[in-house]
Amino acid sequence: MSGLRSHLGGLSAEAAVEAHYAARGARCVQRRWRGAGGEIDLIFEEPGAVVFVEVKHARDFATAARRISAAQRSRLFAAAETYLGRFPEGPLQDCRFDVALVDGTGRIEIAENAFS
Numbered sequence: 001m002s003g004l005r006s007h008l009g010g011l012s013a014e015a016a017v018e019a020h021y022a023a024r025g026a027r028c029v030q031r032r033w034r035g036a037g038g039e040i041d042l043i044f045e046e047p048g049a050v051v052f053v054e055v056k057h058a059r060d061f062a063t064a065a066r067r068i069s070a071a072q073r074s075r076l077f078a079a080a081e082t083y084l085g086r087f088p089e090g091p092l093q094d095c096r097f098d099v100a101l102v103d104g105t106g107r108i109e110i111a112e113n114a115f116s
Contacts, residue, residue, distance in 0.1 A: 013057035013102035014041055020100070020108050026051060030083075037078025042100075050087075050095040052080050054114075059104040068099060073115055 018028050021044050030043035042053040054076060058064035076097065087093040099114040 010055070010057050013100075014055045016102060016106060017053060017055050017100040017108060017110075018042055020110070021051075021053070033079070033083060035079035035082035037082075038072070038075030040076060040079050040083065043083065048094055050084065050093060051098055052076065052083075052095065053098045053100050055100045055102065057102045061101045061103050061107075061109050064101040064103065065099070077115075 014031065018031070021042070022028065026044040026046050028042060029045050030040070033040045033043055040052050041055040044051040044053065054068065054072075056064035056067050058067065080095065080097070081091055084091050084093045084095065096113045097115045099111045101109045101111070103109075
């Protein structure tokens with residue numbers, strides 16, 4: 001049962017983060033997009049930039065943040081490179097990687113440009 005609870009919690013966290021970005025004017029263009037190397041939870045377009053968002057959900061922000069490994073970052077970069085291949089600028093397209101942490105009470109903390 002904990003696997004199902006974790007899965008549903010993750011879906012709920014992603015929906016909350018999507019609403020958070022939408023309220024800021026970003027347009028969600030992909031959910032759970034799979035590319036070379038892995039999956040990107042949410043992809044938004046903002047004026048002039050593509051925003052890749054990794055969502056982590058845990059009982060507290062610190063635990064959620066610890067769940068992002070170096071290997072996962074590498075997979076995200078590989079998937080993002082594939083996604084950016086859709087644009088005329090390719091990998092030169094302006095983009096950033098955000099991490100959205102969601103705690104057990106539903107609070108959201110966004111780390112913009114988290115991997116720079």
